Amino acid sequence: MEGAPPDGGQKAVDRTGAFDPRAALPRQSPVVVGESVADSLDLLGIEGAEAWSDGAIMRYRSRRTLVDIISNPEFYARHDFKMAGLEKTIAFPIEPRIYLGDLRLLLGLFMLAVTALLDARLARKALSADSA
Known part of the structure; x- marks a missing residue:
């Protein structure tokens, strides 16, 4: 990816931090963030999803907050670096x-x-x- 560090990986993901955290962090809070300690225990219908390095669950104040964050052009300008540095990722909204x-x-x-x-x-x- 153009602009991504040549060694990619974590350095590319770190570039996503250039997105102004004040735009997102006050309106979200991590519920759970941590490193994986084992492979997936239960897996069905997803190829290559056995091993993960990290996991996070984020809570947003409202759906509108999430839409505001992901509709911000600065978010997607840095999102490409995240995608370049990750081997696999899953992101989906839930209703508790x-x-x-x-x-x-x-x-x-x-x-x-x-x-x-x-x-x-x-x-x-x-x-x-x-x-x-």
């Missing part, structure tokens, strides 16, 4: 069925826990007052 990191859920669970603790404390006080 249950998202345990949702602030509304966490706040609700916290309030439920506080209510349960207060209820238990009041019940204990009432029980000790009755037995006295």
